[in-house]
Amino acid sequence: MKYPTKVASALCCSALTVMLASCGDSNSNNTVQPPVQTPAPVVTFQYEIQLTNLSQAQPISPIAAVIQATGTLWSIGQPASVALERLAEGGNNSEILNAPNVIAKASAIGALAAGATTKITLETTQLGNRLSIVGMPVNTNDAFTGLTGYDLSTLPLGGAESFDVIVYDAGTEANSESAATVPGPAAGGQGFNSERDDVNQVRMHSGVVSQDDGLSSSALNESQRFDNPMLRVRINRTK
Structure with a gap:
């Protein structure tokens, strides 16, 4: 049996439409959805730092503890930063705590x-x-x-390390020990002064002389003398 040409064309078009629709349904049903990305958990590293003053009669200003990505706060033989000078002459730790490269910080409350x-x-x-x-x-x-x-990366979880640390001289102010220049309770003098009248290099401190050892201009007595070390530091990684 022969179909008229127009009928045959209509049937072909209809069949093609069905095929295309079927193809579209097939593609839609088989689309692969991207996996849901789960953010990695944030790992926190925690360190408990125990500090003990080993001296006979030297209070230590509020102690600052900072974590930096790289670098150090001082180097022997190099000039002290202004932040370190402010701390070493007047006990002010704010500039050290707020330095641009500090990523974690804490300060002891009050003098030790x-x-x-x-x-x-x-x-x-x-x-x-x-x-x-x-x-x-x-x-x-x-x-x-x-x-x-x-280097904190050397300390495993649950690990601890202890140090007895020495006293350094910032090299920014002459060690006159005078009542006008020593800010602590033994003298009550001036703290930070921007003028640098010493060697302008960080070095190991030679210690306090005191009036009891012949420095008549000193406001300090033998109880303020110290032998290195002065501070015991214990670092314990708790997380």
């Missing part, structure tokens, strides 16, 4: 008395950073004690 112990807790989400701890023996011209650039 001779023989006393305190704790600071620091947290960061980055592993492998550098820890620095610093405070000023306040009955001095420009002394400071602490450690700098400790």
Whole structure:
């Protein structure tokens, strides 16, 4: 049986439409959806820092603890930064705590008395950073004690490490020990002064002389003398 040409064309078009529709349905049903991305959990690293003043009669200004991505707060033989000068001459740790490269920070509350112990807790989400701890023996011209650039990546979870750290001289103010220049309770003198009248290099501190050892102009007595070290630091990774 032969179909008229118009009828045959209509049937072909109808069949083609059905086929295309079927193809479209097939493609729609088989579209692969991208997997849902689950964000990686944030890992927090926590460090408990125990600090003990080993001196006989040298309070230490509020101790700052900072974590930096790289670098140190000081280097032997190099000039002190203004932030370190402010701390070493007047006990002010605010510039160290707020430095641009600091990624975690904490400060002890109040001065650490001779023989006393305190704790600071620091947290960061980055592993492998550098820890620095610093405070000023306040009955001095420009002394400071602490450690700098400790590599936290070497400390495993639950691990702890202890240091007995020495006293440094910021080299920014002459060690006159005078009542006018020592800011602590033994003298009550001036703190930070922007003028630098010493060697302008960080070095190991030679210690307090005192009036009892023949420095008649000194406002300090033998109880303010110190032998290195001055500060005991224990770092414990708790997370």
